[in-house]
Amino acid sequence: xxxxxxxxxxxxxxxxxxxxxxxxxxxxxxxxxxxxxxxxxxxxxxxxxxxxxxxxxxxxxxxxxxxxxxxxxxxxxxxxxxxxxxxxxxxxxxxxxxxxxxxxxxxxxxxxxxxxxxxxxxxxxxxxxxxxxxxxxxxxxxxxxxxxxxxxxxxxxxxxxxxxxxxxxxxxxxxxxxxxxxxxxxxxxxxxxxxxxxxxxxxxxxxxxxxxxxxxxxxxxxxxxxxxxxxxxxxxxxxxxxxxxxxxxxxxxxxxxxxxxxxxxxxxxxxxxxxxxxxxxxxxxxxxxxxxxxxxxxxxxxxxxxxxxxxxxxxxxxxxxxxxxxxxxxxxxxxxxxxxxxxxxxxxxxxxxxxxxxxxxxxxxxxx
Amino acid sequence: xxxxxxxxxxxxxxxxxxxxxxxxxxxxxxxxxxxxxxxxxxxxxxxxxxxxxxxxxxxxxxxxxxxxxxxxxxxxxxxxxxxxxxxxxxxxxxxxxxxxxxxxxxxxxxxxxxxxxxxxxxxxxxxxxxxxxxxxxxxxxxxxxxxxxxxxxxxxxxxxxxxxxxxxxxxxxxxxxxxxxxxxxxxxxxxxxxxxxxxxxxxxxxxxxxxxxxxxxxxxxxxxxxxxxxxxxxxxxxxxxxxxxxxxxxxxxxxxxxxxxxxxxxxxxxxxxxxxxxxxxxxxxxxxxxxxxxxxxxxxxxxxxxxxxxxxxxxxxxxxxxxxxxxxxxxxxxxxxxxxxxxxxxxxxxxxxxxxxxxxxxxxxxxx
Numbered sequence: 001x002x003x004x005x006x007x008x009x010x011x012x013x014x015x016x017x018x019x020x021x022x023x024x025x026x027x028x029x030x031x032x033x034x035x036x037x038x039x040x041x042x043x044x045x046x047x048x049x050x051x052x053x054x055x056x057x058x059x060x061x062x063x064x065x066x067x068x069x070x071x072x073x074x075x076x077x078x079x080x081x082x083x084x085x086x087x088x089x090x091x092x093x094x095x096x097x098x099x100x101x102x103x104x105x106x107x108x109x110x111x112x113x114x115x116x117x118x119x120x121x122x123x124x125x126x127x128x129x130x131x132x133x134x135x136x137x138x139x140x141x142x143x144x145x146x147x148x149x150x151x152x153x154x155x156x157x158x159x160x161x162x163x164x165x166x167x168x169x170x171x172x173x174x175x176x177x178x179x180x181x182x183x184x185x186x187x188x189x190x191x192x193x194x195x196x197x198x199x200x201x202x203x204x205x206x207x208x209x210x211x212x213x214x215x216x217x218x219x220x221x222x223x224x225x226x227x228x229x230x231x232x233x234x235x236x237x238x239x240x241x242x243x244x245x246x247x248x249x250x251x252x253x254x255x256x257x258x259x260x261x262x263x264x265x266x267x268x269x270x271x272x273x274x275x276x277x278x279x280x281x282x283x284x285x286x287x288x289x290x291x292x293x294x295x296x297x298x299x300x301x302x303x304x305x306x307x308x309x310x311x312x313x314x315x316x317x318x319x320x321x322x323x324x325x326x327x328x329x330x331x332x333x334x335x336x337x338x339x340x341x342x343x344x345x346x347x348x349x350x351x352x353x354x355x356x357x358x359x360x361x362x363x364x365x366x367x368x
Numbered sequence: 369x370x371x372x373x374x375x376x377x378x379x380x381x382x383x384x385x386x387x388x389x390x391x392x393x394x395x396x397x398x399x400x401x402x403x404x405x406x407x408x409x410x411x412x413x414x415x416x417x418x419x420x421x422x423x424x425x426x427x428x429x430x431x432x433x434x435x436x437x438x439x440x441x442x443x444x445x446x447x448x449x450x451x452x453x454x455x456x457x458x459x460x461x462x463x464x465x466x467x468x469x470x471x472x473x474x475x476x477x478x479x480x481x482x483x484x485x486x487x488x489x490x491x492x493x494x495x496x497x498x499x500x501x502x503x504x505x506x507x508x509x510x511x512x513x514x515x516x517x518x519x520x521x522x523x524x525x526x527x528x529x530x531x532x533x534x535x536x537x538x539x540x541x542x543x544x545x546x547x548x549x550x551x552x553x554x555x556x557x558x559x560x561x562x563x564x565x566x567x568x569x570x571x572x573x574x575x576x577x578x579x580x581x582x583x584x585x586x587x588x589x590x591x592x593x594x595x596x597x598x599x600x601x602x603x604x605x606x607x608x609x610x611x612x613x614x615x616x617x618x619x620x621x622x623x624x625x626x627x628x629x630x631x632x633x634x635x636x637x638x639x640x641x642x643x644x645x646x647x648x649x650x651x652x653x654x655x656x657x658x659x660x661x662x663x664x665x666x667x668x669x670x671x672x673x674x675x676x677x678x679x680x681x682x683x684x685x686x687x688x689x690x691x692x693x694x695x696x697x698x699x700x701x702x703x704x705x706x707x708x709x710x711x712x713x714x715x716x717x718x719x720x721x722x723x724x725x726x727x728x729x730x731x732x733x734x735x736x
Contacts, residue, residue, distance in 0.1 A: 006613055014473070023434070034433075049428040063416065063637075064408050093629055106379065108383075218378070234434065234435050260464070261465070263633075
């Protein structure tokens with residue numbers, strides 16, 4: 001709807017003042033090489049569709065009934081996976097919904113929320129939606145996060161780790177330091193891409209996920225998603241891990257918005273995905289391997305590639321003409337993401353695809 | 369989690385002050401006669417599971433991709449059904465999510481929101497969630513709604529029609545009058561149960577749904593759900609119909625919370641349901657027929673039964689001992705809903721079940 005024709009007379013001030021999130025486009029053409037929204041190039045575990053087929057075959061009639069409001073089976077599977085109690089696990093309709101509830105539950109406070117200035121672009125949108133004062137903290141020159149920059153009074157902290165769109169990883173040592181420095185604020189670690197991260201050999205941390213810290217820190221909350229490493233963006237499932245008191249707040253907030261955010265089939269499918277651990281490990285490793293190859297090839301083409309811990313790479317063409325490169329690729333049906341934003345406008349965010357997709361991309365770049 | 373053990377130290381004031389909605393319980397025992405959450409006693413259209421099976425069989429791999437964020441095919445099917453434009457249709461994760469977005473988009477205003485004092489118990493929860501001042505307007509002695517009682521300045525009006533838990537229907541003449549009297553407020557008609565309503569012979573309105581008014585009134589917004597008449601509570605799909613400017617506000621609000629609330633399978637299944645009109649008409653009529661029989665039988669047992677336009681009946685036992693009746697039925701595995709609330713505590717809300725379920729209920733009541 002064009003801005004001119006919108007009649008906002010009946011809208012709330014809240015609605016009038018929104019600047020909604022703009023997701024990466026989902027074009028539907030054939031033969032598109034879609035490397036713009038960080039979807040997994042591999043299909044989900046075959047157990048997912050098997051489980052949904054079976055549920056439909058045996059219990060299609062039960063779609064008439066409401067689903068389990070707290071998705072108990074799925075939460076139990078996730079708790080078992082991480083050796084947690086069920087009351088330390090929350091699930092929602094994608095990690096975006098989980099993050100919305102997190103903002104309402106923990107960040108609507110008088111003190112500002114701290115977040116990196118370059119990060120997931122939905123954070124400032126949530127801040128506006130919930131009237132949260134978000135204070136951006138500048139990344140270092142090399143795009144890394146320095147915990148020392150967060151040594152200020154705040155009502156909360158949110159950090160994507162690995163960060164997007166940079167792909168860089170913050171160590172658990174740094175996350176501990178943040179949690180210790182802010183005992184009265186919730187430190188949210190958004191681990192949408194964590195399953196593609198591996199500890200550096202030089203790191204003293206063997207573990208990379210902050211889920212390993214939640215029994216130690218009552219103020220760390222970790223969000224994750226089924227949309228990336230589990231190839232289930234189409235099923236809309238996300239989750240949070242934290243101590244039971246934080247999970248209780250999220251549950252109450254959910255039940256004040258929408259009691260049943262996960263349908264029966266999504267619950268069944270997501271549970272089957274969690275239970276198929278070998279498949280999960282296998283495709284994560286495949287994506288990591290493809291990432292290494294793509295990184296080498298782009299480096300050979302003169303691209304400056306940040307060390308990625310995700311299923312995308314963040315890379316700067318030799319001349320910094322990222323916008324032109326993106327447009328030229330698009331003409332050939334290859335879609336990558338470019339952010340018209342200070343500091344990163346010379347970079348492209350490119351999803352790691354299949355070997356064929358990556359070859360199509362690098363062939364096109366060579367021809368440029 | 370027991371109230372004593374909850375540590376709310378890190379919660380926002382918003383989270384601390386919530387009184388979340390409590391959905392009707394979903395017990396999982398066998399041989400239960402579940403007449404407490406107004407689910408449809410009949411299964412969804414067989415086309416729903418056929419369509420989902422087919423989508424999984426041919427495109428299971430595509431679950432790795434995000435769904436269409438605005439559910440275009442489903443919205444088009446709903447637009448065609450009601451002879452509307454696609455931009456007059458909004459869909460969300462159940463009508464509960466749609467209602468949450470409605471509260472944020474249209475009711476967060478300085479003037480109070482008017483709603484019947486006895487109605488869907490989620491409304492006061494949303495009001496609290498979004499800081500909306502809800503001013504309850506008392507139903508008449510006979511539980512009917514009188515538009516004259518809404519002749520006061522307000523920021524919005526929300527009315528469930530048919531109302532829950534009373535089951536009574538407000539005429540379109542009355543709804544027109546409300547919309548005309550409040551040109552600067554959005555009048556929301558929550559039609560969760562409208563497909564079970566039929567115009568009274570005495571009524572001058574042939575139509576019962578306010579969807580027929582939205583081209584005439586720019587301030588009427590109608591919500592509906594797939595959970596009742598379409599037997600798809602397990603799939604989580606709800607919708608709103610209104611002029612394009614109101615739909616645009618909802619869309620922006622959605623994209624400031626969660627961009628993709630409907631997963632791919634829910635979109636496919638719901639679309640198949642809309643396209644199977646004969647099945648839909650058939651089961652709605654079956655429920656209406658069963659409702660008539662159940663009403664007669666309860667009346668014969670001395671119950672005072674309100675004239676229901678829904679898939680439940682609201683009935684008062686001869687002695688007004690509704691709470692005792694509910695407990696006794698529960699001991700026999702028959703679950704009905706009782707509200708411990710002034711004015712209606714002597715009533716039971718009983719979902720219309722299958723003939724077998726209704727017989728089990730009436731047999732049990734006879735034995736009391």
